[in-house]
Amino acid sequence: MPLLIKNGLVVNADSQIRADVYVEDETISRIEPSIDLAELPAGTNMVDATDRLVFPGFIDPHVHINLPFMGTNAIDDHDSATQAALVGGTTTIIEMICPGPDDEPRAAFETWMGLAEDGANCDYSFHLSVVRFDALADQQIRELVADHGVASFKIFLAYKGALDISDSNLIPLLELARDLGVIVTAHCENAEAIDAMQRRLLADGKTGPEWHEPSRPRSVEASGVNHLCTFAELTGAHVYIVHTSCKAALDEAIAARGRGVNVWVESVAPHLVLDHSYAERPGFEGAKFVMSPPLRDAEEHDPLWKGIADRSISTIGTDHAPFNFGDQKSMGREAFTAIPNGIPSVQERVDLVHTYGVDAGRIDLETMVDACSTQAAKIFGLFPRKGVIAVGSDADLVIYDPSFEGIFDVADSLSKTDYSGYQGMRRKGRAEVVVLRGRTVARNGRFVGEAGGGRYLGRTPSH
Ligand code: URP
Ligand code: ZN
Numbered sequence: 296m297p298l299l300i301k302n303g304l305v306v307n308a309d310s311q312i313r314a315d316v317y318v319e320d321e322t323i324s325r326i327e328p329s330i331d332l333a334e335l336p337a338g339t340n341m342v343d344a345t346d347r348l349v350f351p352g353f354i355d356p357h358v359h360i361n362l363p364f365m366g367t368n369a370i371d372d373h374d375s376a377t378q379a380a381l382v383g384g385t386t387t388i389i390e391m392i393c394p395g396p397d398d399e400p401r402a403a404f405e406t407w408m409g410l411a412e413d414g415a416n417c418d419y420s421f422h423l424s425v426v427r428f429d430a431l432a433d434q435q436i437r438e439l440v441a442d443h444g445v446a447s448f449k450i451f452l453a454y455k456g457a458l459d460i461s462d463s464n465l466i467p468l469l470e471l472a473r474d475l476g477v478i479v480t481a482h483c484e485n486a487e488a489i490d491a492m493q494r495r496l497l498a499d500g501k502t503g504p505e506w507h508e509p510s511r512p513r514s515v516e517a518s519g520v521n522h523l524c525t526f527a528e529l530t531g532a533h534v535y536i537v538h539t540s541c542k543a544a545l546d547e548a549i550a551a552r553g554r555g556v557n558v559w560v561e562s563v564a565p566h567l568v569l570d571h572s573y574a575e576r577p578g579f580e581g582a583k584f585v586m587s588p589p590l591r592d593a594e595e596h597d598p599l600w601k602g603i604a605d606r607s608i609s610t611i612g613t614d615h616a617p618f619n620f621g622d623q624k625s626m627g628r629e630a631f632t633a634i635p636n637g638i639p640s641v642q643e644r645v646d647l648v649h650t651y652g653v654d655a656g657r658i659d660l661e662t663m664v665d666a667c668s669t670q671a672a673k674i675f676g677l678f679p680r681k682g683v684i685a686v687g688s689d690a691d692l693v694i695y696d697p698s699f700e701g702i703f704d705v706a707d708s709l710s711k712t713d714y715s716g717y718q719g720m721r722r723k724g725r726a727e728v729v730v731l732r733g734r735t736v737a738r739n740g741r742f743v744g745e746a747g748g749g750r751y752l753g754r755t756p757s758h
């Protein structure tokens with residue numbers, strides 16, 4: 296059924312215009328100052344977007360759904376996580392395929408793809424995490440890039456003995472990525488330094504969640520960024536720093552960029568609005584807020600928002616990593632090192648950025664679109680199919696009410712977690728209608744789409 300969105304303010308990364316948007320089949324076919332419903336085919340649906348913003352569907356470039364990690368698995372499945380994404384205005388996610396050191400890349404891809412094909416309600420793509428790089432991995436990775444459009448890798452410098460890649464594997468992997476034109480996303484924290492700090496703190500009886508941040512301070516993250524950028528400089532690979540939490544780490548990336556390193560920077564919603572004091576909450580509640588890199592002091596918020604405003608930070612993702620408080624975070628009651636790391640945010644991201652970025656006067660609407668949609672599409676090879684409202688692009692659209700006022704509440708969450716990291720926080724704005732490839736999939740916080748209607752997005756390496 297064709298769709299007309301009338302009277303909205305259409306916001307792209309570089310413009311705001313008052314325009315009507317007409318959608319046929321799965322694509323945007325007209326954007327004009329005024330399109331008359333009477334001239335369109337009978338049966339055309341119309342959405343009145345008066346006083347509403349019309350955004351391109353948002354893209355979350357950093358999502359975990361199937362995440363075997365720290366002795367458990369993240370609690371969402373593809374159905375729950377992508378319903379949560381859609382009601383929050385996110386129409387495309389890029390999930391991390393995270394095999395363990397003994398798993399083969401091809402089998403991991405098939406596992407993650409099988410789960411997503413069965414359950415995903417929004418469009419999806421994958422970053423392939425590489426933990427061990429040998430001849431077999433080399434061959435399988437080449438096939439996944441060529442045959443399945445896996446155009447980005449993921450590496451962890453942290454999580455010693457579990458997910459971290461050795462330096463001797465890192466060099467050839469970066470060389471392969473460079474040769475294939477694949478960008479490498481990276482979790483940058485020095486694994487050995489963290490391991491030593493964790494041992495020392497636990498030996499001193501410092502076992503609570505409040506010690507998670509001191510075990511991996513800002514210097515450890517900045518050192519990780521420096522390390523990755525050095526290797527990128529040596530190999531010429533293009534790299535993307537995920538979940539940058541502090542000015543010191545951002546400064547390392549900016550300095551590397553100044554030396555000619557091709558490096559992009561992501562920040563994630565929790566680091567922009569939460570701070571270390573949450574992890575200090577009494578009665579083990581702080582465990583809800585344990586993620587890595589950790590939540591920092593609130594003084595880090597402004598440099599991150601400034602980086603987004605001046606676009607030295609390209610993207611805002613979530614690092615959605617949902618673990619229940621009751622039976623998963625509690626695994627770390629005796630030692631913070633056993634608390635599964637992660638905070639669910641895939642549903643809240645867009646409203647958090649609108650509330651604490653746009654409404655707070657820190658960024659404008661165009662920057663919000665750039666950071667939450669357009670840059671992810673450009674960096675990861677989805678543009679202009681995704682990430683922009685343009686004729687010929689997929690009709691992924693968010694009709695957004697910027698005047699909505701409320702609070703974040705776990706009762707509204709479609710993620711399966713038993714808590715919200717943003718419980719009770721002020722919320723300004725809401726996705727009223729969410730359209731995925733021409734079909735309405737969410738309305739006012741409720742999923743109304745077809746189950747399993749998401750589509751895999753294979754990509755061509757573009758770096
Ligand atoms: O705490 C986090 N970030 N959990 C998910 C795994 C990762 O490091 O991205
Ligand atoms: Zn990470």
Ligand code: ZN
Pocket residue numbers: 357359391614616
């Ligand atoms: Zn992550």
